[in-house]
Amino acid sequence: MNVLNRLRAAFGAVTPEGGDPRAFGSAVRPANDPKFGDYQANGCMALAKSIQKNPRELAASVREAVDLEPIAGKPEVAGPGFLNVRLHDEWISQRLADLLDDDRQGLTAPESVRTVVIDFSSPNVAKPMHVGHIRSTVIGDSLARIFEGLGHKVVRDNHMGDWGSQFGMILWGWKTARDEAAFAADPVTELARLYRLAQSRIKGGDKAVEDAARAETVKLHAGDPENRELWSRFMPACLAALQKVYDRLGVRFDVELGESFYDPMLAAVVADLEAKGIAEESEGATVAFVPGMKAPLIIRKRDGAYNYGTTDLATIRYREQTWDPDQVLYVVDTRQGDHFKQLFDVARRWGYDGAALEHVAFGTILGADRKPFKTRDGDVVGLESLLDEAVVEARKVVDANSPQLDDDERARVAEIVGLGAIKYADLSQNRLSDYVFDWSKMLAMHGNTATYLQYAYARIQGIFRRGEVRPEDVRGRRPRVLVSHPAERALGVRLLRLPEILELAADEMKPNVLTDHLFELANAYSTFYEECPVLKAESDERRDSRLALCDLTARTLKLGLNLLGIDVVDRM
Ligand code: ARG
Numbered sequence: 001m002n003v004l005n006r007l008r009a010a011f012g013a014v015t016p017e018g019g020d021p022r023a024f025g026s027a028v029r030p031a032n033d034p035k036f037g038d039y040q041a042n043g044c045m046a047l048a049k050s051i052q053k054n055p056r057e058l059a060a061s062v063r064e065a066v067d068l069e070p071i072a073g074k075p076e077v078a079g080p081g082f083l084n085v086r087l088h089d090e091w092i093s094q095r096l097a098d099l100l101d102d103d104r105q106g107l108t109a110p111e112s113v114r115t116v117v118i119d120f121s122s123p124n125v126a127k128p129m130h131v132g133h134i135r136s137t138v139i140g141d142s143l144a145r146i147f148e149g150l151g152h153k154v155v156r157d158n159h160m161g162d163w164g165s166q167f168g169m170i171l172w173g174w175k176t177a178r179d180e181a182a183f184a185a186d187p188v189t190e191l192a193r194l195y196r197l198a199q200s201r202i203k204g205g206d207k208a209v210e211d212a213a214r215a216e217t218v219k220l221h222a223g224d225p226e227n228r229e230l231w232s233r234f235m236p237a238c239l240a241a242l243q244k245v246y247d248r249l250g251v252r253f254d255v256e257l258g259e260s261f262y263d264p265m266l267a268a269v270v271a272d273l274e275a276k277g278i279a280e281e282s283e284g285a286t287v288a289f290v291p292g293m294k295a296p297l298i299i300r301k302r303d304g305a306y307n308y309g310t311t312d313l314a315t316i317r318y319r320e321q322t323w324d325p326d327q328v329l330y331v332v333d334t335r336q337g338d339h340f341k342q343l344f345d346v347a348r349r350w351g352y353d354g355a356a357l358e359h360v361a362f363g364t365i366l367g368a369d370r371k372p373f374k375t376r377d378g379d380v381v382g383l384e385s386l387l388d389e390a391v392v393e394a395r396k397v398v399d400a401n402s403p404q405l406d407d408d409e410r411a412r413v414a415e416i417v418g419l420g421a422i423k424y425a426d427l428s429q430n431r432l433s434d435y436v437f438d439w440s441k442m443l444a445m446h447g448n449t450a451t452y453l454q455y456a457y458a459r460i461q462g463i464f465r466r467g468e469v470r471p472e473d474v475r476g477r478r479p480r481v482l483v484s485h486p487a488e489r490a491l492g493v494r495l496l497r498l499p500e501i502l503e504l505a506a507d508e509m510k511p512n513v514l515t516d517h518l519f520e521l522a523n524a525y526s527t528f529y530e531e532c533p534v535l536k537a538e539s540d541e542r543r544d545s546r547l548a549l550c551d552l553t554a555r556t557l558k559l560g561l562n563l564l565g566i567d568v569v570d571r572m
Contacts, residue, residue, distance in 0.1 A: 001095070001106055004028065004039065004500035006071060007085060011041050014065040016058055018051035019043070028085075030497070034486070037076065037084035038493050044081040055081030089483050092492045096481035099495065099552055105559050106499050110151045117155045117319050117355075118144050120331035121251070124161035125238040125258065126170050127195050128188065129245055129383040131373050131437075132333075135362045138423045138565065139431055140331035141251045142511040143360070145563045150502055155254050155323050159315065160242075162235065162258035164308075168217030169198035170234065171227055172209065175216075187237035218305060221263065231260075245383055249419065250565055262314040266306040269314045270299050278349050288346045297342040309343055316347045316357070325355045329509060334361040334432065360509045363434035365426075373437050387419065393439045394418030397451065402572050413572050417443070417451055420566040424450030427564050428515035448519045450566050453557055456522040459529075460554040461570045464547070467535045471551040479544035487528040488549060494524045495552050498560070511564060518560045525553045 012025025027043030044062060048055035059081040063074055066083075071091055075083040099106055120140020123133050140156070148154045173194025183190040201209040220227040239256075246252065270286055273279035279288045279299055287296035299310040319325060330340060340359035347357060367373040375381050395414035402410060425442035428449075429435045443451050464471060483489040497517065505513035534550060537543040558568050 001108065001496075002499040002503060003071065003087075003496055004030065005503070007039055007041070007068065010066055010068050011043065011062070011083075014062055015043075016047060016051075016053075016062060019047045031084065034490060036078065036082070037086040038072075039085040039087075041075060041083040041085065044083065048081060059083050087493065089489065092483050092489065092496065093481050095496055096483075096492050096548070096552060097478070100475050100479075100481070100548055105556060106496065107150065107502065108499070113152055114147075114326040115153045115155070115323055116147050117157055117323060117325045117328045118147075118331065119157050119159045119315075119329065120144070121246075121253075122159040122161065122332070123242065124164055124166055125242060126162075126166040126191060126234065128192050129242065131365055131381040131383060131386055133383055134386075134422065135365065135426055135431070136331045136333070137246075137249065137251055138426050139360070139362060139511060140329075141249075141565045142423075142427055142514075142563065143329060143331065143506075143509055145565060146502055146506050146511065146514065149559075149563050150506055152506075155319075155325070156252065157319075158253040158256040158258075160256060160258035162238070163221070163260040163263060163311075165214065165217050166195060167220060167231060167234075168213040168215070169202070170194050171216035171220065171230060172213040173198045174230060187234070188241040191234060191237065218303070221305065245387075248387060249423075250567075257315075257318075259308075259311045262311045262318065263306075265314040265318070266310050269310060269317070270306070273299065273313070273346070273350060276350065278346060288342075290342045290345045293338070293342060293345075295338070295342075297339075297346050309339065309346075312339075312343050313347060313350070316343075316352050317350075320352050320354055327356045327358065329358050329360045331360045331362070334363055337361060358509070360431070362431040363429075366434050366436045368436065368438070370436065387422065390418035390422045390439075391415050392418075393443055394421060394451075397443050397445070398572060401445065405571060409571070413569050416567045416569055417454060417572065420450035420454060420561070423564060423566055424453075424515065427511040428519075430512055431510060448515065450561065450564075453518055453522050453561060454566075454568055455572060456525055457554055457557045457561075457568045458570060458572045460525075460550045460557075463534055463550055467547070469547065471547075471554075474544050474547045474551060477544055479548050480541065481548050482542065482545040485532055487524075487531045488546070491521075491524040491528045491549055491553065494521045495549075495556055498556055502563070514560060514563060518557060521553065521556060521560075525550075 008025040008028045011028050012021040015021040015024040024043040024047060027046070028039055028041045031037050031040045041062070044059040045055045048058045056077060059077045063077055063083060066075065068075070068085065070088065072085050072087050075085045078084050118140050121133065121137040123129055144154045144156050170191055177194060177197055179190060198209060198213055202213065216227060220231055270279065273288060274286065279286050282296065284302040285298055286300035287298050289296045297309045298307050299313065300306055316328070319328060332340070337359060344357045365373045373381055391414050394417040395410065398410050398414045398417060402413065405413065421442040441447070442449055445451055445455055481492065483492045501514055501517040505511060528549065532546055534546040535543065537546055561568055
């Protein structure tokens with residue numbers, strides 16, 4: 001059950017005259033400080049101002065009118081006109097007892113199931129994945145898990161760049177400098193070498209190479225048999241290399257329709273846009289102007305080639321026809337903001353306005369020097385080596401903290417802790433901001449890290465081991481969950497909040513709403529653990545009640561981390 005929404009509905013229903021029930025209801029927030037109760041309705045101040053009434057009097061009248069039973073009693077008027085809501089202890093106990101038997105952790109089916117296409121990861125395939133690919137991959141995967149966790153239908157779509165100019169560069173490299181033996185031994189490394197060779201020549205100002213590479217791309221697109229044949233030969237190796245990284249990260253897709261898939265549709269897209277008067281000729285190219293924006297969306301270049309945006313338009317049409325989505329999320333770097341603004345505007349005028357198209361933008365990963373994260377030699381950081389390094393760093397932490405585990409187990413834990421640290425460091429940022437990559441911060445045992453949460457989880461498993469009791473035994477005894485101690489109560493209220501947190505995270509498309517919650521949950525647990533003896537509780541009833549709180553905390557941490565794509569371990 002979503003407690004916040006229930007309270008918002010109750011306050012919305014008694015909105016004083018002159019107010020907007022939606023705005024008035026949504027001014028209910030979780031309280032920052034338990035002194036002010038569990039939730040706070042803050043709508044009276046703004047409304048009082050706009051209808052020129054005394055805010056405290058207005059709050060008093062809302063207090064009389066609102067009915068929060070059985071969740072809470074009458075709210076309390078406080079300060080300049082706040083209404084503080086305190087949940088009934090008995091109600092909290094009841095809900096926690098219900099949660100014990102609920103493997104959906106309080107999540108109920110949504111009122112209306114939405115179909116959400118998530119376009120994420122979407123790398124350009126002919127070069128190895130690098131650090132820049134983490135954010136889209138990890139944020140997109142987490143959003144997919146969160147939407148699915150809420151009961152929506154998700155289509156995970158990896159819109160790979162498998163048709164772009166980088167293939168022209170590789171084709172040029174292949175034809176001028178290939179090493180067949182090296183390709184046979186390790187195709188991706190050889191292709192990467194050829195790509196880098198072309199790249200460095202072009203960067204160095206070699207116009208001839210640039211033109212030759214472009215000509216190879218044009219030939220590929222035009223259907224040249226040799227280039228098509230080479231493309232079909234290169235692709236499986238490129239895809240296998242990507243798949244290796246996805247498998248390691250535990251990321252999967254429902255469809256992987258790269259740009260090449262849409263190539264046969266592009267001519268018709270351009271023709272249709274021209275026929276509808278949305279695209280026009282400009283300086284030899286075909287473009288769609290967008291009101292308020294200087295540059296148009298180019299859909300056919302002067303040389304006849306189609307563009308990134310042309311493919312994106314074809315993709316919008318295909319997705320609409322195939323899945324009829326309610327929402328399409330593009331998890332892509334902020335720097336492509338203008339592209340998506342143009343794209344969405346053109347799509348809407350083209351008639352594809354059924355789905356909400358949203359650019360889920362994110363900032364850049366920075367190095368310690370606050371410049372985009374590079375290796376010491378100034379190269380982009382390869383994704384695989386970064387993951388390896390994460391595991392090496394995590395291994396140091398595991399070795400130091402868990403000498404009791406054997407070697408294999410420590411290696412297994414280090415993989416989970418290392419990958420968890422990288423993912424969590426990314427997901428716990430407001431996705432719009434840039435952030436500085438810092439091993440020691442992301443692997444800290446205390447603070448807002450995956451390591452801290454994984455450790456809290458493992459500690460709870462340790463309590464069950466030491467008490468020689470299994471969570472299902474406690475559940476089977478149907479204990480009452482007591483919340484008379486403030487630390488028990490604070491933990492209990494947190495545990496009930498998961499459904500509302502996930503809805504907020506989904507609405508804002510921000511996994512950090514979930515990470516913040518899990519961090520607060522682990523903190524509440526830590527206070528509880530310090531103040532409330534569990535195995536040595538004063539009575540069997542208390543002991544079971546506290547074990548139940550431990551169990552619920554562990555299950556919530558595990559589910560929450562799973563929705564971030566992060567695993568837990570029983571010992572660390
Ligand atoms: N391949 C693109 C890049 O690496 C990202 C694609 C994002 N998705 C899309 N539909 N445009 O920049």
